[in-house]
Amino acid sequence: MIEGIYELSDLKSLIGDLKDKKALVKVDFNVPIIDGEITDDLRIKAALPTIKWLQDKGVVVTLCSHLGRPGGKEDQEFSLEPVRLRLKELGIEAKLLPNLRFNAGEKTMDKEFIASLVNGQDFFVNDAFGVSHRAEASSVGPTETLPSVAGFLIIEELKQLTSLLDNPKPPFVAVLGGLKISDKLPIVESLLAKVDKLLIGGAMAFTFLKSKGINVGGSLVEDSMIDTCKKLLDSTDKIVLPTDFVAIQEGGSIGKIDDSLVENFSNEIPDGWEGADIGPETSAVFSETISEAGTVFWNGPVGAFEDPRFAAGTSVVADALGDSEAFTMVGGGDSAAAAAEFGLAEAMNHISTGGGACLKFIETSSLASLEALKNSKVKNNG
Numbered sequence: 001m002i003e004g005i006y007e008l009s010d011l012k013s014l015i016g017d018l019k020d021k022k023a024l025v026k027v028d029f030n031v032p033i034i035d036g037e038i039t040d041d042l043r044i045k046a047a048l049p050t051i052k053w054l055q056d057k058g059v060v061v062t063l064c065s066h067l068g069r070p071g072g073k074e075d076q077e078f079s080l081e082p083v084r085l086r087l088k089e090l091g092i093e094a095k096l097l098p099n100l101r102f103n104a105g106e107k108t109m110d111k112e113f114i115a116s117l118v119n120g121q122d123f124f125v126n127d128a129f130g131v132s133h134r135a136e137a138s139s140v141g142p143t144e145t146l147p148s149v150a151g152f153l154i155i156e157e158l159k160q161l162t163s164l165l166d167n168p169k170p171p172f173v174a175v176l177g178g179l180k181i182s183d184k185l186p187i188v189e190s191l192l193a194k195v196d197k198l199l200i201g202g203a204m205a206f207t208f209l210k211s212k213g214i215n216v217g218g219s220l221v222e223d224s225m226i227d228t229c230k231k232l233l234d235s236t237d238k239i240v241l242p243t244d245f246v247a248i249q250e251g252g253s254i255g256k257i258d259d260s261l262v263e264n265f266s267n268e269i270p271d272g273w274e275g276a277d278i279g280p281e282t283s284a285v286f287s288e289t290i291s292e293a294g295t296v297f298w299n300g301p302v303g304a305f306e307d308p309r310f311a312a313g314t315s316v317v318a319d320a321l322g323d324s325e326a327f328t329m330v331g332g333g334d335s336a337a338a339a340a341e342f343g344l345a346e347a348m349n350h351i352s353t354g355g356g357a358c359l360k361f362i363e364t365s366s367l368a369s370l371e372a373l374k375n376s377k378v379k380n381n382g
């Protein structure tokens with residue numbers, strides 16, 4: 001039970017018998033697709049319990065989702081067709097609307113677009129946890145006119161997040177990676193208030209290192225964030241930064257194997273080199289810290305793991321989480337894909353279907369879509 005939000009089990013009291021009722025069901029089928037092939041269907045599978053529950057009750061389900069960022073116009077690169085085919089393979093026969101973000105009204109909360117979504121529907125189910133931090137036409141609009149409930153996935157994700165944050169078994173360790181510190185600054189600040197140690201890898205570590213006067217060569221640095229990083233480091237001793245690195249000759253391509261030199265460096269990265277992974281010494285420190293933790297939250301790979309030359313650090317982190325006795329939660333996106341790639345998905349206590357959504361919830365204890373569900377005053381459809 002999440003306070004103030006109706007769930008599937010409330011539908012009977014909200015609208016009566018479900019048989020032959022029509023539902024608009026919002027899901028997050030924003031899955032990675034390469035050359036038309038879905039490379040990770042975690043988000044599709046995670047939505048199935050809600051869809052099946054509704055269909056078993058005789059509800060006529062219309063699914064809606066975004067995919068990527070087509071920018072408000074139709075673009076076949078972002079078609080949901082591969083998703084429709086995968087749903088069929090998974091035994092689901094349901095209408096799937098075109099990518100919500102083909103319509104500019106999805107972002108602008110256009111009234112006509114909302115009307116077209118709710119037209120003919122008896123109620124609204126939001127189970128799109130992965131995008132629940134965004135207020136969009138399809139998440140907010142239907143709650144204004146239709147009886148609205150959260151699906152099983154949203155409820156489960158909230159339960160997991162709440163148990164992570166309410167009473168984490170110490171020591172509570174967070175591992176953060178990713179490209180830009182500017183994207184993750186709010187979460188760094190709010191995690192520092194909660195965790196005992198914050199391990200930082202990925203390119204965002206270089207701005208912290210540079211703020212300490214450490215040479216990072218040609219690694220990605222956000223100069224405008226250097227002062228902020230310095231202040232953060234001065235304010236706490238919880239942050240653990242890499243002390244050695246795997247780097248590529250500047251101009252070499254990360255992500256596509258080429259014949260550029262790749263080398264390990266300790267303490268500093270010389271000019272002419274770009275850091276792309278944490279080195280073995282840092283991996284060992286991260287791994288040991290994780291093994292001693294009571295609770296671990298991981299968001300963001302610590303290196304460019306999609307390139308095998310820079311996958312070792314992320315692989316060690318994933319292994320350490322897999323081996324750990326701690327409660328382990330992986331916060332979506334790239335880190336979930338990494339856990340899956342290294343065969344460790346099963347070893348985690350929870351792999352969230354939402355990266356940005358998890359971070360937003362940790363930061364603010366609130367999510368735009370859930371607020372819309374809470375504010376929904378519609379008790380029945382007549």
Ligand code: 3PG
Binds near residue numbers: 028030068134
């Ligand atoms: C995600 O994959 O992060 C969610 O589906 C949200 O997508 P968005 O960041 O494009 O809004």
Ligand code: MG
Binds near residue numbers: 333355356
């Ligand atoms: Mg995202």
